[in-house]
Amino acid sequence: MESRVFQMAIPLFIASLMAAILSPSIAVSLSKASFEDNFDIMFSESNFKTSKDGEIWYLSLDKVTGCGFQTKHKYRFGWFSMKLKLVGGDSAGVVTAYYMCTDVDASPTRDELDFEFLGNRTGEPYLIQTNVYKNGTGGREMRHVLWFDPTEEYHTYSVLWNDHQIVFFVDRVPIRVYKNNGKPNNFFPNEKPMYLFSSIWNADDWATRGGLEKTDWKKAPFVSSYKDFSVDGCQWKDLTLLVFLTTTKNWWDQKPSWHLTDSQKKDYAWVKRNLVIYDYCEDAERYDAPMEECSLNPFD
Protein backbone atom coordinates (compact mmCIF):
# COMPACT_ATOMS: atom_id res chain seq x y z
CA MET A 1 0.00 0.00 0.00
CA GLU A 2 2.74 2.41 0.97
CA SER A 3 4.38 2.02 -2.40
CA ARG A 4 1.67 4.17 -3.91
CA VAL A 5 3.31 7.13 -2.30
CA PHE A 6 6.11 6.88 -4.72
CA GLN A 7 4.12 6.86 -7.92
CA MET A 8 5.10 9.85 -9.97
CA ALA A 9 1.47 10.69 -10.69
CA ILE A 10 0.73 11.63 -7.09
CA PRO A 11 0.69 15.39 -6.72
CA LEU A 12 3.56 16.74 -4.71
CA PHE A 13 1.50 18.07 -1.84
CA ILE A 14 -0.14 14.70 -1.30
CA ALA A 15 3.22 12.98 -1.47
CA SER A 16 4.63 15.29 1.18
CA LEU A 17 1.55 14.85 3.32
CA MET A 18 2.00 11.09 3.11
CA ALA A 19 5.67 11.50 3.89
CA ALA A 20 4.77 13.41 7.02
CA ILE A 21 2.37 10.70 8.09
CA LEU A 22 4.62 7.78 7.27
CA SER A 23 7.88 9.25 8.40
CA PRO A 24 9.27 7.26 11.33
CA SER A 25 10.01 10.30 13.39
CA ILE A 26 8.12 13.49 13.89
CA ALA A 27 9.56 16.76 14.99
CA VAL A 28 8.31 17.78 18.40
CA SER A 29 8.94 20.72 20.60
CA LEU A 30 8.11 20.14 24.22
CA SER A 31 8.56 22.54 27.03
CA LYS A 32 6.76 23.28 30.24
CA ALA A 33 5.41 19.81 29.74
CA SER A 34 3.88 18.05 32.69
CA PHE A 35 5.54 15.01 34.15
CA GLU A 36 2.66 12.65 33.39
CA ASP A 37 2.51 13.74 29.76
CA ASN A 38 6.09 12.86 29.07
CA PHE A 39 7.44 10.50 31.66
CA ASP A 40 6.93 7.24 33.50
CA ILE A 41 8.51 6.27 36.80
CA MET A 42 10.98 3.46 36.20
CA PHE A 43 11.28 2.31 39.78
CA SER A 44 10.29 3.28 43.34
CA GLU A 45 7.25 5.48 42.94
CA SER A 46 7.49 6.13 46.70
CA ASN A 47 10.77 8.02 46.20
CA PHE A 48 9.29 10.37 43.62
CA LYS A 49 7.50 13.61 44.51
CA THR A 50 6.48 16.77 42.75
CA SER A 51 5.89 20.29 43.98
CA LYS A 52 2.24 21.29 44.41
CA ASP A 53 2.13 22.97 41.02
CA GLY A 54 3.78 19.94 39.43
CA GLU A 55 6.65 21.98 38.02
CA ILE A 56 9.44 20.61 40.19
CA TRP A 57 10.22 16.93 40.51
CA TYR A 58 12.15 15.34 43.35
CA LEU A 59 13.98 12.03 43.22
CA SER A 60 15.26 10.62 46.46
CA LEU A 61 17.65 7.94 47.57
CA ASP A 62 17.35 6.24 50.94
CA LYS A 63 18.93 3.14 52.34
CA VAL A 64 16.31 0.94 50.68
CA THR A 65 16.18 2.33 47.17
CA GLY A 66 16.79 5.13 44.70
CA CYS A 67 14.40 6.29 42.05
CA GLY A 68 14.27 6.87 38.32
CA PHE A 69 12.06 8.13 35.52
CA GLN A 70 12.09 7.88 31.75
CA THR A 71 10.38 9.49 28.79
CA LYS A 72 7.41 7.72 27.28
CA HIS A 73 8.83 8.24 23.82
CA LYS A 74 12.10 7.60 22.07
CA TYR A 75 13.86 10.28 20.07
CA ARG A 76 16.45 10.23 17.37
CA PHE A 77 18.40 13.49 17.19
CA GLY A 78 17.48 16.77 18.77
CA TRP A 79 18.12 19.09 21.67
CA PHE A 80 17.36 17.68 25.11
CA SER A 81 17.45 19.89 28.13
CA MET A 82 16.62 19.86 31.81
CA LYS A 83 17.35 21.94 34.87
CA LEU A 84 18.75 20.08 37.84
CA LYS A 85 19.67 20.96 41.40
CA LEU A 86 21.78 18.23 42.90
CA VAL A 87 21.84 16.69 46.37
CA GLY A 88 23.46 19.21 48.71
CA GLY A 89 25.58 18.78 51.81
CA ASP A 90 27.21 15.41 52.26
CA SER A 91 26.42 13.59 49.01
CA ALA A 92 29.46 11.31 48.87
CA GLY A 93 28.67 8.01 47.17
CA VAL A 94 25.45 9.33 45.62
CA VAL A 95 25.16 9.50 41.84
CA THR A 96 22.47 11.40 39.98
CA ALA A 97 22.33 10.43 36.34
CA TYR A 98 20.66 12.12 33.43
CA TYR A 99 21.09 10.18 30.25
CA MET A 100 19.75 8.94 26.97
CA CYS A 101 19.62 5.24 26.20
CA THR A 102 18.12 2.86 23.66
CA ASP A 103 16.68 0.48 26.21
CA VAL A 104 15.00 0.45 29.56
CA ASP A 105 17.38 -2.16 30.90
CA ALA A 106 21.10 -2.00 30.38
CA SER A 107 20.93 -4.19 27.33
CA PRO A 108 24.19 -5.54 25.89
CA THR A 109 23.54 -3.76 22.59
CA ARG A 110 22.43 -0.37 23.84
CA ASP A 111 23.57 3.05 22.73
CA GLU A 112 23.79 5.60 25.50
CA LEU A 113 24.77 9.23 26.19
CA ASP A 114 25.40 9.96 29.86
CA PHE A 115 25.63 12.82 32.25
CA GLU A 116 26.49 11.53 35.72
CA PHE A 117 26.87 13.78 38.73
CA LEU A 118 29.19 12.30 41.32
CA GLY A 119 28.47 13.54 44.82
CA ASN A 120 31.07 14.43 47.40
CA ARG A 121 31.68 15.22 51.04
CA THR A 122 30.30 18.57 52.25
CA GLY A 123 32.28 21.39 50.68
CA GLU A 124 34.20 19.15 48.27
CA PRO A 125 33.50 19.57 44.58
CA TYR A 126 31.01 17.53 42.60
CA LEU A 127 32.36 15.93 39.46
CA ILE A 128 30.42 15.61 36.27
CA GLN A 129 31.15 12.49 34.27
CA THR A 130 30.03 12.05 30.67
CA ASN A 131 30.19 8.89 28.61
CA VAL A 132 29.17 7.58 25.21
CA TYR A 133 28.10 4.00 24.51
CA LYS A 134 27.58 2.27 21.23
CA ASN A 135 26.11 -1.21 20.95
CA GLY A 136 26.80 -1.92 24.61
CA THR A 137 30.38 -0.69 24.68
CA GLY A 138 31.32 2.45 26.60
CA GLY A 139 34.61 3.33 28.19
CA ARG A 140 34.53 6.89 26.80
CA GLU A 141 34.49 8.70 30.13
CA MET A 142 35.41 12.30 30.65
CA ARG A 143 35.26 14.10 33.98
CA HIS A 144 34.93 17.80 34.64
CA VAL A 145 34.71 20.05 37.64
CA LEU A 146 32.10 22.78 37.39
CA TRP A 147 32.50 26.53 37.74
CA PHE A 148 29.66 26.74 40.26
CA ASP A 149 28.18 24.72 43.09
CA PRO A 150 25.50 22.59 41.38
CA THR A 151 23.67 22.02 44.67
CA GLU A 152 22.79 25.67 45.28
CA GLU A 153 20.73 26.57 42.24
CA TYR A 154 19.19 24.95 39.21
CA HIS A 155 21.49 24.73 36.21
CA THR A 156 20.72 23.58 32.70
CA TYR A 157 22.20 20.38 31.35
CA SER A 158 21.63 19.69 27.68
CA VAL A 159 22.57 17.36 24.88
CA LEU A 160 22.65 18.24 21.21
CA TRP A 161 22.58 15.10 19.11
CA ASN A 162 22.65 14.94 15.33
CA ASP A 163 24.41 12.87 12.71
CA HIS A 164 27.54 15.01 12.90
CA GLN A 165 28.17 15.59 16.57
CA ILE A 166 27.04 15.01 20.12
CA VAL A 167 27.61 18.00 22.37
CA PHE A 168 27.15 18.03 26.14
CA PHE A 169 26.27 21.48 27.47
CA VAL A 170 26.18 22.97 30.95
CA ASP A 171 24.28 26.27 31.00
CA ARG A 172 24.75 26.41 27.23
CA VAL A 173 28.52 26.08 27.55
CA PRO A 174 29.75 23.09 25.52
CA ILE A 175 31.83 20.98 27.89
CA ARG A 176 32.27 18.01 25.58
CA VAL A 177 32.16 17.55 21.83
CA TYR A 178 31.98 14.09 20.32
CA LYS A 179 32.33 14.04 16.53
CA ASN A 180 31.23 11.63 13.81
CA ASN A 181 33.92 10.98 11.21
CA GLY A 182 31.25 9.60 8.90
CA LYS A 183 33.03 6.30 8.34
CA PRO A 184 31.03 3.08 8.38
CA ASN A 185 31.16 1.07 11.63
CA ASN A 186 32.72 3.91 13.58
CA PHE A 187 31.97 4.57 17.24
CA PHE A 188 29.23 7.13 16.80
CA PRO A 189 25.72 6.25 18.01
CA ASN A 190 23.37 7.55 15.34
CA GLU A 191 21.11 4.70 14.34
CA LYS A 192 19.05 3.82 17.37
CA PRO A 193 16.47 6.13 18.87
CA MET A 194 16.82 6.69 22.60
CA TYR A 195 14.70 7.38 25.64
CA LEU A 196 15.73 10.04 28.10
CA PHE A 197 16.19 8.87 31.68
CA SER A 198 17.11 10.22 35.05
CA SER A 199 17.84 8.40 38.25
CA ILE A 200 19.51 8.60 41.62
CA TRP A 201 21.33 5.70 43.22
CA ASN A 202 24.03 4.60 45.59
CA ALA A 203 27.39 4.11 43.87
CA ASP A 204 29.71 4.33 46.83
CA ASP A 205 31.74 1.43 45.46
CA TRP A 206 33.24 3.77 42.81
CA ALA A 207 31.82 7.26 42.65
CA THR A 208 33.60 9.41 45.19
CA ARG A 209 37.39 9.36 45.30
CA GLY A 210 37.23 6.05 43.47
CA GLY A 211 35.04 4.44 46.16
CA LEU A 212 37.05 5.52 49.21
CA GLU A 213 34.28 7.82 50.45
CA LYS A 214 31.18 5.89 51.48
CA THR A 215 27.58 7.05 51.57
CA ASP A 216 26.68 8.33 55.03
CA TRP A 217 23.17 6.93 55.47
CA LYS A 218 22.58 9.09 58.53
CA LYS A 219 22.23 11.94 55.99
CA ALA A 220 19.53 10.17 53.94
CA PRO A 221 17.27 10.81 52.15
CA PHE A 222 19.37 12.34 49.37
CA VAL A 223 17.26 14.42 47.01
CA SER A 224 17.90 15.78 43.50
CA SER A 225 15.42 18.24 41.98
CA TYR A 226 14.37 18.75 38.38
CA LYS A 227 12.44 21.26 36.35
CA ASP A 228 11.93 22.74 32.88
CA PHE A 229 12.39 19.62 30.80
CA SER A 230 12.44 20.51 27.13
CA VAL A 231 12.96 18.67 23.89
CA ASP A 232 13.34 19.93 20.37
CA GLY A 233 13.70 16.62 18.68
CA CYS A 234 12.48 13.84 16.50
CA GLN A 235 10.06 11.66 18.35
CA TRP A 236 10.34 8.15 17.10
CA LYS A 237 7.35 6.36 15.70
CA ASP A 238 7.79 2.65 15.33
CA LEU A 239 7.33 2.68 11.59
CA THR A 240 10.82 1.74 10.72
CA LEU A 241 10.34 1.59 6.96
CA LEU A 242 10.70 4.74 4.88
CA VAL A 243 13.58 6.04 6.94
CA PHE A 244 14.77 8.02 3.95
CA LEU A 245 11.69 10.18 4.09
CA THR A 246 12.71 11.65 7.42
CA THR A 247 12.69 15.37 7.18
CA THR A 248 15.97 17.18 7.67
CA LYS A 249 14.44 20.62 8.06
CA ASN A 250 14.90 20.70 11.81
CA TRP A 251 17.37 23.19 13.26
CA TRP A 252 19.29 20.53 15.19
CA ASP A 253 19.95 18.65 11.94
CA GLN A 254 20.92 21.71 9.93
CA LYS A 255 24.43 22.71 9.01
CA PRO A 256 24.88 25.35 11.73
CA SER A 257 24.33 22.57 14.29
CA TRP A 258 27.01 20.35 12.80
CA HIS A 259 29.77 22.44 14.37
CA LEU A 260 30.28 24.68 17.36
CA THR A 261 29.67 28.37 16.75
CA ASP A 262 32.61 30.75 17.19
CA SER A 263 31.55 31.75 20.69
CA GLN A 264 30.97 28.10 21.63
CA LYS A 265 34.50 27.33 20.44
CA LYS A 266 35.86 29.96 22.82
CA ASP A 267 33.83 28.56 25.70
CA TYR A 268 34.88 25.04 24.87
CA ALA A 269 38.56 25.99 24.78
CA TRP A 270 38.17 27.60 28.21
CA VAL A 271 36.53 24.45 29.60
CA LYS A 272 39.28 22.31 28.12
CA ARG A 273 41.99 24.44 29.72
CA ASN A 274 40.38 24.77 33.13
CA LEU A 275 37.84 22.11 33.97
CA VAL A 276 38.79 18.75 32.49
CA ILE A 277 40.17 16.44 35.10
CA TYR A 278 39.94 13.14 33.24
CA ASP A 279 39.85 12.27 29.55
CA TYR A 280 39.86 8.66 28.34
CA CYS A 281 41.65 9.85 25.21
CA GLU A 282 44.66 10.66 27.33
CA ASP A 283 44.65 7.62 29.57
CA ALA A 284 47.64 5.64 28.32
CA GLU A 285 47.51 3.31 31.31
CA ARG A 286 44.05 2.19 30.40
CA TYR A 287 44.26 2.13 26.61
CA ASP A 288 47.42 1.20 24.73
CA ALA A 289 46.44 3.50 21.92
CA PRO A 290 43.81 6.24 21.90
CA MET A 291 40.46 5.32 20.35
CA GLU A 292 39.91 6.32 16.75
CA GLU A 293 37.52 9.17 17.59
CA CYS A 294 40.15 10.80 19.83
CA SER A 295 41.94 12.17 16.78
CA LEU A 296 38.86 14.05 15.54
CA ASN A 297 38.98 17.80 15.80
CA PRO A 298 36.14 19.13 18.00
CA PHE A 299 36.30 22.40 16.04
CA ASP A 300 35.66 20.77 12.63
Ligand SMILES: *[C@@H]1O[C@H](CO)[C@@H](O)[C@H](O)[C@H]1NC(C)=O
Ligand atom coordinates in the same frame (compact mmCIF):
# COMPACT_ATOMS: atom_id res chain seq x y z
C1 LIG B 1 26.50 -5.47 18.75
O1 LIG B 1 26.85 -6.26 19.85
C2 LIG B 1 26.37 -7.59 19.76
C3 LIG B 1 26.57 -8.29 21.09
O2 LIG B 1 27.63 -7.76 21.83
C4 LIG B 1 27.08 -8.27 18.60
O3 LIG B 1 26.65 -9.60 18.49
C5 LIG B 1 26.74 -7.49 17.32
O4 LIG B 1 27.46 -8.03 16.23
C6 LIG B 1 27.08 -6.02 17.46
N1 LIG B 1 26.55 -5.31 16.33
C7 LIG B 1 27.29 -4.47 15.60
C8 LIG B 1 26.58 -3.80 14.49
O5 LIG B 1 28.46 -4.24 15.83
Ligand SMILES: *[C@@H]1O[C@H](CO)[C@@H](O)[C@H](O)[C@H]1NC(C)=O
Ligand atom coordinates in the same frame (compact mmCIF):
# COMPACT_ATOMS: atom_id res chain seq x y z
C1 LIG C 1 35.68 14.88 45.82
O1 LIG C 1 36.58 15.68 46.55
C2 LIG C 1 37.91 15.25 46.48
C3 LIG C 1 38.72 16.13 47.41
O2 LIG C 1 38.58 17.48 47.06
C4 LIG C 1 38.39 15.30 45.04
O3 LIG C 1 39.70 14.79 44.96
C5 LIG C 1 37.46 14.46 44.16
O4 LIG C 1 37.82 14.60 42.79
C6 LIG C 1 36.04 14.93 44.36
N1 LIG C 1 35.06 14.23 43.54
C7 LIG C 1 34.91 12.90 43.44
C8 LIG C 1 33.76 12.44 42.66
O5 LIG C 1 35.64 12.09 43.95
